[in-house]
Amino acid sequence: MILREPKPSELRKLSGLCFRSKGHWGYSDAMMDAFRSELTIRKKDLETDAVMLSEDKRGVTGVVQVSKQGDDAVLEKLFVDPERLGEGTGFNLYVWACRVARNNGAKRLVIESDPNAVPFYTGMGAVPDGEVESRSIPGRKLPRLVHPLQ
Known part of the structure; x- marks a missing residue:
């Protein structure tokens, strides 16, 4: 498996991977439609954020996006092909997201997590830090986690 920066021509495919990965949790069609915008990787994301994909001989396996906001880095996306x-x-x-965040001066990585992904993030060292309002579905609360980077 290798990690590499995506090409603009791959953004549609990567957004599809994000959508399939989110759909793995059995959300309704209506919820998936509401999530579509936040699951889309745009060309401007490549210009403003750190974006990396993973691939092997069988193809692309996942994608991650990290933004910097003051002393924090934010895990915007981390999706793995369900297969x-x-x-x-x-x-x-x-691990790449934590490293790039630390190298860019962030003191912590902030994660607004899908509830189903919390066990993965806590297993990686993130700690619960309350809840935040979903950007896609008004009234829906999401777990917020923080991974110290010091």
């Missing part, structure tokens, strides 16, 4: 879960993709992308 590739359990192969180490999420681990490799998360």
